[in-house]
Amino acid sequence: MIRVxxxxxxxxGGFPQWNSNSEACRxxxxxxxxxxxxxxxxxxxxxxxxxxxxxNAAPDLxxxxxxETALHPKTGLRSSPIAGVILTNGDVDAVAxxxxxxxxxxxxxxxxxxILEVLEANPxxxxxxxxxxRRVPCTLEExxxxxxxxxxxxxxxxxxxxxxxKIALFMEDAHDSDDFGTQEGDTVGLEFSDAEGSAxxxxxANCARLTDMLCARCNGADLLFFDGTLWRDDEMVVSREGxxxxxxxxxxxxxxxxxxxxxxxxxxxGRRIFIxxxxxxxxxxxDSAERRELEAAGWEVAYDGMELTLP
Ligand code: MLT
Ligand code: MN
Numbered sequence: 001m002i003r004v005x006x007x008x009x010x011x012x013g014g015f016p017q018w019n020s021n022s023e024a025c026r027x028x029x030x031x032x033x034x035x036x037x038x039x040x041x042x043x044x045x046x047x048x049x050x051x052x053x054x055x056n057a058a059p060d061l062x063x064x065x066x067x068e069t070a071l072h073p074k075t076g077l078r079s080s081p082i083a084g085v086i087l088t089n090g091d092v093d094a095v096a097x098x099x100x101x102x103x104x105x106x107x108x109x110x111x112x113x114x115i116l117e118v119l120e121a122n123p124x125x126x127x128x129x130x131x132x133x134r135r136v137p138c139t140l141e142e143x144x145x146x147x148x149x150x151x152x153x154x155x156x157x158x159x160x161x162x163x164x165x166k167i168a169l170f171m172e173d174a175h176d177s178d179d180f181g182t183q184e185g186d187t188v189g190l191e192f193s194d195a196e197g198s199a200x201x202x203x204x205a206n207c208a209r210l211t212d213m214l215c216a217r218c219n220g221a222d223l224l225f226f227d228g229t230l231w232r233d234d235e236m237v238v239s240r241e242g243x244x245x246x247x248x249x250x251x252x253x254x255x256x257x258x259x260x261x262x263x264x265x266x267x268x269x270g271r272r273i274f275i276x277x278x279x280x281x282x283x284x285x286x287d288s289a290e291r292r293e294l295e296a297a298g299w300e301v302a303y304d305g306m307e308l309t310l311p
Contacts, residue, residue: 001047001194001198001199001309001310001311002045002046002047002156002192002193002194002199002201002309002310003045003046003047003049003307003308003309003310004043004044004045004201004223004307004308004309004310005043005044005045005052005068005070005071005305005306005307006042006043006275006302006303006304006305006306006307006308007039007042007043007044007054007058007060007061007064007068007304008038008039008040008041008042008058008060008064008304009038009039009041009275009276009277009301009302009303009304009306010038010039010040010041010276010277010278010279010284011040011041011093011228011229011276011277011278011279011281012040012091012092012093012278013040013093013278013279014037014038014039014040014060014279015028015035015037015038015277015279015284016028016029016037016279017279020241020279022239022241022279022280024279024280024282024284024285025279027285028284033286034285034286034287035284035285035286036284036286036303036304037304038277038284038303038304039058039060039063039064039304040058040059040060040093041056041058041093041094041205041275041276042054042055042056042057042058042060042061042064042097043055043203043225043275044068044070044071044082045156045192045201046070046154046156047154047155047156047194047195048154048155049070050081051081051083051148051154051155052070052071052081052082052083053082053083053084053085053086053146053154053156053158054071054082054084054085054086055085055086055088055190055203056085056086056087056088056089056093056094056095056097056205057085057087057094057095057096057097057098057100057101058093058094058096058097059092059093059096059097060097061097061098061100061101062097062100064304065082065100067304067305068305078103078104078105079105080105080107082101082107083107083108083146083147083148083149083154084107084108084109084110084136084146084147085098085101085107085108085109085110086109086110086111086138086146086158086160086190087109087110087111087112087115088115088160088187088188088189088190088203088205088206089115089165089168089186089187089188089206090114090115090118090167090168090171090186091168091169091170091206092168092169092170095115095118095119095125098119098125098128099124099125099127101128101133102127102128104129104132105132106132106133106134106149107133107134107149108133108134108135108136108146108147109128109133109134109135109136110136110138110144110146110158111135111136111137111138112137112138112139112140112160112185112186112188113137113185114183114184114185114186115185115186116135116137118168118171119135138158138160139160140160140161140162140184140185140188141159141160141161142159142160143157143158143159144157144158144159145157145158146158153195155194155195156192156193156194156195157192157193157194157195157197158190158191158192159190159191160188160189160190160191161188161189161190161191161217162184162185162187162188162189163187163188163189163204163206163207163208163214164187164207164208164209164211164214164250165182165186165187165206165207165208165250166179166180166182166186166187166206166208166249166250167179167180167181167182167183167186168186169249187206187207187208187250189202189203189204189207189214189217190202190203190204191217191221198311199222199223199310199311200220200221200222200223201221201222201223201224201225201310202217202218202221202223202224202225203225203275204218204224204225204226204227205225205226205227205275205276206227206250206251206276207226207227207251207252207260208247208250208251208252209252210252210260210263210264215263215264215267218264218267218269219267219268219269220267220268220269221269221270222269222270222271222310222311223269223270223271223272223273223308223310224264224267224269224271224272224273225273225274225275225302226260226264226272226273226274226275227251227252227260227274227275227276228254228274228275228276228277228281228283228301228302229246229249229251229252229253229276229277229278229281230246230251230252230253230254230278230280230281231253231254231255231281231282231283231290232246232253232254232255232256232259233245233246233247233253234246235253235278235280235281236278236280239280241280242280254274254281254283254290254294255290255293261294261297261299265297270310270311271300271308272298272299272300273299273300273301273302273306274294274299274300274301274302275302277301277302283301284301
């Protein structure tokens, strides 16, 4: 069995985003039930409902923990059900929340060496004292067993794999116009199963394009969380809310023949759920035509507080 809690469904900036005066963000602020606010993307995963792995530490992690009783301390004066945090990339929306986890309660950070370098390069992450918080490098295509602070197997198996993407925005090398200095390990997807292998879940919230290898890996999964940043590639340019296309940001888009809905249509998947949804994406609005189109294609849109149990 695998239990999943969606801690946050939105992309960087959240919904509403602090500086956005778009109609969608105004509706979210006004309490419109069809424009439900969302914090920045993260999920918590457990095989025993007791010990949890958090996938990415969003800047909203403190709020997310306070909202989820499963993540509240249960024993002693200081403790946490969070056994570990796994990082899929070095962007602000994936790592900044680590700062909420200071105060000397042990847990493990699992990440590719490229992302651990980002933490090393930013001394503020030293608030997670190295004698308390373990930093564990993970290797692409190598399955690892996450452990609790006592060293016990928490019943999950995790395999990180490479996903076409981009180096963190604040690490971009402006002199490298091709890929901004992106290297292997800058964007990873995660495959989870329980120790019995009874359920398989994939988390791919940053993906620039689909490849045959990626599709083959996803095929047959019980659940796929996938990059839902944009509905269309030029959405931010057209709405004049930004200058960048999805391709420039390292994110594929949903609609059209080259979009993710079409690209993943033939795969056998138990459930397919978009996560990391940008505040410009109309699918955040439950009364939008785009949301209806997405649902008609068999997709769901993650929301804060969504709970799933596999199988
Ligand atoms: C992204 O997903 O592209 C990043 O979160 C962008 C950002 O850091 O603002
Ligand atoms: Mn992001």
